[in-house]
Amino acid sequence: MFGLADCNNFYVSCERVFNPSLNGKPVIVLSNNDGCVISRSQEAKDLGISMGEPLFKLKDLVKRENIRVYSSNFPLYADMSQRVMDTIISMVPAAEIYSIDEAFINFDGIAVDKLHKLASDISQQVKTNTGIPLSIGVSKTKTLAKIASKLCKKYPKLNNSCVMIKQSNIDKVLKSYPVNDVWGIGRQYSKMLYSNNITTAEQFLCADPRWVRSKMNVTGLKSWKELKGTPCFGLEENIHDKQQICTSRSFAKDLFDHEEVIRAVAKFTSSSAQKLRAQNGVALKVMVFLYTNPFKENHERDYKTIFIPLEYPTDNTLELVKIVCRHTAMNLKKGCGYKKAGVVISSISKKEHTPGFLFDSGRSEKGDLLMKCLDDINAKYGRESIVTGTQGPNRIVYNMDHLSPKYTTCWDDIIKVKV
Ligand SMILES: [Mg+2]
Structure with a gap:
């Protein structure tokens, strides 16, 4: 059994941990150079702000709705990520850190009736240790676990954990699940599937696997099998060294x-x-x-x-x-x-x-x-405290007009409490 642990609106959540006055307010975090939106609070999503939208297009909306804007503070996010991952790893048999805010979990050997409790315990513990809200989806394959984790975000009553194992439940979810949101099906394949009148995961599963193989190669076929409940992707615990x-x-x-x-x-x-x-x-x-x-x-x-x-x-x-x-x-x-x-x-x-x-x-x-x-x-x-003479003093300037303090990685930025 696989799980996917995914931090909710991760960068925004990191900002909120250290500035609780942001709770309940629309908040966005921008990419390098303050270019585009890369993380949004639910309130910002509700205002219709989409991922990747450039800030200059949002200027009026930001002012009108008093949206809180932040430059990306990667030292803070990386440090918070480490804390989240440490908590997850300490509670499960094996985990694969997949991105800064996601980890796949191997739940093998854990009784099916214990899965729900364990998933919700992990989510609770991460919240207690770090203040970051975490959704966990559990299912038969990585691809299905990823879908289950997305359901947590869609349905708050799930309370951040969703175990999707019963076939009737899986069928029900896949019936309306957009095929372009399935893990591993990129924009090009989505376009091709749409032009063949395949828009949901269920319709994709109805396609002949030979047709899938011929149109989408072996990777597409693997996605198809994973949706059927046959695991094709295992857990990769040893992160490979980069080749370049x-x-x-x-x-x-x-x-x-x-x-x-x-x-x-x-x-x-x-x-x-x-x-x-x-x-x-x-x-x-x-x-x-x-x-x-x-x-x-x-x-x-x-x-x-x-x-x-x-x-x-x-x-x-x-x-x-x-x-x-x-x-x-x-x-x-x-x-x-x-x-x-x-x-x-x-x-x-x-x-x-x-x-x-x-x-x-x-x-x-x-x-x-x-x-x-x-x-x-x-x-x-700190990075670049000592550099080569050729590089000289750091003169590459980026726009970072809305940067929050490095609360956890810089002594000067640590929160001070008056008693
Ligand atoms: Mg996330």
Whole structure:
């Protein structure tokens, strides 16, 4: 038996934990650069605000309805997520953290009549430990569990837990469940299904599996089987290391000053190298991409991808920044204003499986110590407390006009109580 634990309106809920005056009010959280809505309270949903709506389109509504607006505060959300997941993991046989606010749970070995109580206990415990409301759906497969968790949000009387095991109940739910809301059926497949008059999960199940296989490949067939109650996706407890690590950003303005582009590339490289060390990997290839603004007419254009093979596998920030910035500098086109850049580190292998080099003479050992020191300082005093000289002081500016304090990860922001 599978469960899906899903935090309700997660980012908004995190803001509410530390600012209870937001309860009962319409609240939205915005994406990076204060662009679009990425989390909404129920009150904001009731006002018709949809996911992904840009803030500039909502200006009047925000003012009229006194909607509380927040910039995304990822250090806070990541820390709260960790606390939620720790509680879930401590109460179940096995769990797979699926995203910042979702975890699949394996309920194997737990008697069916105990499932409802356990699901509601987990939801209660998470609320007590963290203040975050959590919905849990339980069913025969991951896909059905996900549907069950969505029912919790639709029907408040379920009190945040829904066990959907009886076939008659499943049939009843699938009868009206929109096929485009089924986990794994993306926008393209939904379109195709709609054009074949398949709009509900029930209609999808009535389709011939051979037809499903021919139109939607084996992944579509797996979704079909999962809806039928046959598990095709197991629990993935060991999160695999990344095969490539990408860090990229759009800039607030076009960068004609190429020194700024190089500083940004150095920053992206440092960030990727730090992630590489965190998974104990070394990389043998780096790719850099540089784009000018595609929407600006009458401007010099440049869309460049630079492949940089490394002489030996490394995880050393200083070595990577040096070579990446040298290649970037050679490839920047005069007169171009760059709007976006990114660094992709690939050909990653485990550090302990990488052979040493004969003429190394202690270079890598010293480098390792230095990198450990760098990571320790940044972990203790905050990200980018210490950076490479090439990167310089942080000059990439993002819009974050509505940011809440980092209540749980920054000493200066901790809540003060007067007694
Ligand atoms: Mg959620």
